[in-house]
Amino acid sequence: MKFLVCISNVPDTTTKIAFTPDNKEFNKAGVQFVINPWDEYALTRAIELKEAAGSGTVTVLNVGQADTEPNIRKALAIGADDAIRVDAVPQDAYFVAEQIAAIAKEGAYDVILMGKESIDYNGFQVHGMVGEMLGIPTVAPAMKLDMSGNTATLEREIEGGKEIVSVNTPFVASCQQPMCEPRIPNMRGIMTARTKPLKVVPAVGEPARTTVAEYALPPKKQGVKLIDAENAGELIKLLRNEAKVI
Amino acid sequence: MSVLVVVECADGEVKKSSLEVASYGADVAAMLGTTATAIAVGEANEANLAKLGEQGITKVLYDAEPRLKDFVNNAYTKLIATAAEQESAKIIVLANSNIGAAVGSRLSVRLKTSLATNVVELPKISGDQFTVKRGAFSGKAFSDVVLSGDRKIIAVKKNSTEAKHEAGKTAEVASFSAQLGDADFADAPKQVVMQDQAGGILLPEADRVVSGGRGMKGPENWGLIEDLAKALGAATACSKPVSDVDWRPHHEHVGQTGITVSPNLYIACGISGAIQHLAGVNSSKVIVVINKDPEAPFFKAADYGIVGDVFDVLPKLTAAVKALN
Ligand SMILES: Cc1cc2nc3c(=O)[nH]c(=O)nc-3n(C[C@H](O)[C@H](O)[C@H](O)COP(=O)(O)OP(=O)(O)OC[C@H]3O[C@@H](n4cnc5c(N)ncnc54)[C@H](O)[C@@H]3O)c2cc1C
Numbered sequence: 001m002k003f004l005v006c007i008s009n010v011p012d013t014t015t016k017i018a019f020t021p022d023n024k025e026f027n028k029a030g031v032q033f034v035i036n037p038w039d040e041y042a043l044t045r046a047i048e049l050k051e052a053a054g055s056g057t058v059t060v061l062n063v064g065q066a067d068t069e070p071n072i073r074k075a076l077a078i079g080a081d082d083a084i085r086v087d088a089v090p091q092d093a094y095f096v097a098e099q100i101a102a103i104a105k106e107g108a109y110d111v112i113l114m115g116k117e118s119i120d121y122n123g124f125q126v127h128g129m130v131g132e133m134l135g136i137p138t139v140a141p142a143m144k145l146d147m148s149g150n151t152a153t154l155e156r157e158i159e160g161g162k163e164i165v166s167v168n169t170p171f172v173a174s175c176q177q178p179m180c181e182p183r184i185p186n187m188r189g190i191m192t193a194r195t196k197p198l199k200v201v202p203a204v205g206e207p208a209r210t211t212v213a214e215y216a217l218p219p220k221k222q223g224v225k226l227i228d229a230e231n232a233g234e235l236i237k238l239l240r241n242e243a244k245v246i
Numbered sequence: 247m248s249v250l251v252v253v254e255c256a257d258g259e260v261k262k263s264s265l266e267v268a269s270y271g272a273d274v275a276a277m278l279g280t281t282a283t284a285i286a287v288g289e290a291n292e293a294n295l296a297k298l299g300e301q302g303i304t305k306v307l308y309d310a311e312p313r314l315k316d317f318v319n320n321a322y323t324k325l326i327a328t329a330a331e332q333e334s335a336k337i338i339v340l341a342n343s344n345i346g347a348a349v350g351s352r353l354s355v356r357l358k359t360s361l362a363t364n365v366v367e368l369p370k371i372s373g374d375q376f377t378v379k380r381g382a383f384s385g386k387a388f389s390d391v392v393l394s395g396d397r398k399i400i401a402v403k404k405n406s407t408e409a410k411h412e413a414g415k416t417a418e419v420a421s422f423s424a425q426l427g428d429a430d431f432a433d434a435p436k437q438v439v440m441q442d443q444a445g446g447i448l449l450p451e452a453d454r455v456v457s458g459g460r461g462m463k464g465p466e467n468w469g470l471i472e473d474l475a476k477a478l479g480a481a482t483a484c485s486k487p488v489s490d491v492d493w494r495p496h497h498e499h500v501g502q503t504g505i506t507v508s509p510n511l512y513i514a515c516g517i518s519g520a521i522q523h524l525a526g527v528n529s530s531k532v533i534v535v536i537n538k539d540p541e542a543p544f545f546k547a548a549d550y551g552i553v554g555d556v557f558d559v560l561p562k563l564t565a566a567v568k569a570l571n
């Protein structure tokens with residue numbers, strides 16, 4: 001079984017978001033980048049399924065510039081076998097999906113795993129686009145993934161419940177908790193990751209379909225109005241008469 | 247040229263988020279000088295579909311194929327694509343839900359459209375330039391995105407726009423068939439399992455949310471959260487460590503790595519207000535924080551606060567709500 005795990009390089013979850021003075025770009029200064037937290041579920045689950053089957057390969061794929069390589073190496077240290085970086089600015093989700101679809105097709109991958117969504121652009125869309133480009137099913141977001149031969153059984157989260165879905169390879173799934181316990185690299189992994197293959201390839205396909213004109217931060221709160229704990233019921237009156245939300 | 251709105255139905259009712267989407271679609275249609283047609287998915291009821299007129303929809307297409315009751319990615323995509331072609335839709339509007347995102351992303355490739363998800367406001371249209379505002383950085387920022395091409399798909403974030411209600415207006419319900427066959431249902435779910443919803447309120451759609459953190463001390467104390475939620479007609483939620491240790495189910499975990507919610511009222515009980523938690527809730531209209539530590543970071547993001555013990559304060563709040571009703 002050939003697994004392709006797509007990882008996005010995102011600001012650490014503790015990052016205070018700031019933009020360049022013209023508000024046209026995210027300000028990377030001093031920001032620590034990590035593997036998108038959802039993608040860690042995809043990566044760990046692929047490694048677990050490969051181990052359980054006793055054969056197979058796990059390839060990680062990122063569409064990004066050279067500054068994403070530390071996190072690609074981290075994915076190799078966690079247990080992926082090799083990596084591909086499509087050397088390009090990830091212009092938009094459609095552009096990224098085109099790159100992933102092209103690599104998936106060329107490498108004849110059986111299982112294409114992604115995270116539920118990127119925590120920076122929150123698109124929640126690349127997996128559906130890739131599935132459609134390849135004409136194969138996408139199961140998103142998946143909370144559980146088991147494989148038996150070429151058939152996968154997944155639990156897909158829906159609002160208010162879940163669906164049990166069964167698909168044959170090849171397919172795309174986007175992963176979220178509680179699929180597995182994401183692994184962290186150990187010393188041996190970090191050592192071997194240095195020599196694992198990382199192939200850099202140029203981008204293909206059509207240009208992006210969307211462009212960001214400007215970023216903005218949410219408006220600041222006015223400040224908190226404190227109510228005495230002794231008089232807690234007063235809060236309810238304020239919520240009705242002042243805030244008008246109940 | 248028209249605007250096509252995808253409305254999700256369950257148990258015969260149009261979902262609240264789809265009423266918002268219908269209203270949004272009708273407003274976009276008005277901006278473009280055209281009308282909005284809806285296509286219904288899920289288990290619909292014709293009388294409720296006709297009521298979409300109140301949101302400004304003129305016509306509703308409904309395919310009575312029984313296998314469309316549950317979400318089937320391929321079948322839904324083909325159904326909506328067929329409706330979009332029939333209506334010459336230039337704009338398709340859907341909810342930024344698990345269904346909307348799954349279908350919208352496939353449709354954008356199939357129909358060669360641009361796509362914006364997580365959209366929070368009506369578009370700005372000036373000449374050929376079509377710009378939408380969307381949430382980014384998991385609730386920490388917004389971005390204005392320009393959509394190219396002459397066909398566009400917009401997925402609207404729940405609770406970010408209000409559904410209008412113009413009483414008495416009705417939409418024409420037209421039967422419609424996308425000629426779906428067995429092959430289109432090949433990826434149908436084997437089984438659908440719905441959770442028991444406390445009071446029947448779904449967290450992602452909720453207007454009000456009462457949420458508990460580690461300060462609640464243990465799952466046995468969740469009755470206090472549930473009582474207040476019930477009195478308020480609110481959904482319940484929790485912080486990540488609470489669901490990590492299984493005090494509460496995973497689907498209640500809000501935050502940067504859980505779900506983002508934007509209710510009118512979010513009440514945080516015994517939650518410290520870590521940056522990852524705030525990211526998931528800070529687009530709530532009014533935030534109330536109850537925490538015994540006056541230095542808890544959450545107070546900085548709050549509109550109202552009570553410095554106090556949740557075990558003392560929560561019963562008082564519940565009693566006050568009951569007294570009000
Ligand atoms: C410098 C820069 C400029 C950008 N400018 C724009 C812009 O103008 N307009 C715009 O729309 N977006 C822009 N982006 C966002 C970028 O294109 C996003 O990576 C892309 O939109 C996909 O993110 P998403 O949130 O849509 O993905 P989602 O659909 O939320 O991601 C789902 C999954 O897809 C996979 N995935 C996502 N991105 C990648 C990737 N790069 N490599 C491998 N796998 C991936 C991951 O598994 C992820 O969990 C820019 C990004 C950068 C770094």
Ligand SMILES: Cc1cc2nc3c(=O)[nH]c(=O)nc-3n(C[C@H](O)[C@H](O)[C@H](O)COP(=O)(O)OP(=O)(O)OC[C@H]3O[C@@H](n4cnc5c(N)ncnc54)[C@H](O)[C@@H]3O)c2cc1C
Pocket residue numbers: 013037458459460461462484485486487488499500501502503504515516517518519520521522523526536537538539542554555556557
């Ligand atoms: C990669 C990553 C992603 C994360 N994603 C998320 C996420 O999506 N969502 C999320 O919530 N967290 C997330 N976290 C965790 C986050 O950093 C915090 O650890 C978490 O939010 C803290 O949860 P808490 O507020 O319930 O607990 P604590 O931080 O332990 O806070 C408990 C609070 O309760 C108060 N308290 C205690 N007893 C009482 C009492 N009797 N009455 C009143 N108040 C009381 C305390 O003063 C304290 O402020 C993430 C962390 C990482 C590293």
